[in-house]
Amino acid sequence: MPEVQAPKIAAIAEPKRAVPAAGSDVPRHVAIIMDGNGRWAAARGLPRVEGHRRGVEALRKTVRAAGDMGIACLTLFSFSSENWQRPASEVRDLMGLLRRFIRNDLAELHGNNVRVRVIGERVDLDPGIRRLLEEAEDLTRANDGLVLMVAFNYGGRDEIARAVRRIAADVASGALKPEAVTEALIGQHLDAPDLADPDLIIRTSGEQRLSNFLLWQSAYSELVFTPVYWPDFDRVTLEQAVEEYRRRERRFGGLAAKTGS
Ligand code: FPP
8 A cells, every 4th residue: 555644854745746946956856776786796706696785885875975965865776576587596685685784774774864665566575574664664754854765676567557456446436537537646646655756867887778667757857877887886976966967957848947948
């Protein structure tokens, strides 16, 4: 079920289509496709799991940097609904890293006023992992600092399909008229309906595609691709991506603000 709650963070609780206030040059919501762990490891003759381990270190650095930079929400693509196709041993490694990350880092995240949220399908997850994710969300629910949104067993098409299924059930029961199905209503049935769409989506490793990440929410996101492999990503590369974002002109389908052209 989606978590429908009063928004905790005023900075990102505005209507989803809201254009950032003039002069606010720090993106409120940054989402990252953390790619290149395997290639980072292969380039060093190391097993893939070592790339993922170093990826967790990069994740820690990035969370701290995002908080310091005044980013309100950081969404990290940690395990996609397609990642189950990887060898069982790699899936086990990734699940183990998530477990360890929550066990080792939750207290520090909580101490730093970070609110952890999770998007993705939880039904298929191991009950132990599900409990850990819930524990992280429950412990940090009242925090009003950075929102760390972990996309785990997440797929954009799956998220939209789950939303549509719930809406279809309401239409079938007569609770909802077909003409009430609007973009806003679909948005309200997504996994984190209260959060603003990402202003900036970064993908590391040189690949230039979304790979089923935040398909609905990315309609007007700025995309920045960096050749850096995820384990090498840090505060400096995050700042560079934000710099690139600042140079972009966001028009949301309208006209340029200054020239009207
Ligand atoms: C892509 O690298 C990355 C992932 C599949 C997942 C990202 C995972 C982490 C950063 C570590 C795990 C952290 C948590 C909290 C679960 P890739 O393996 O696709 O790299 P490649 O394209 O070079 O093979």
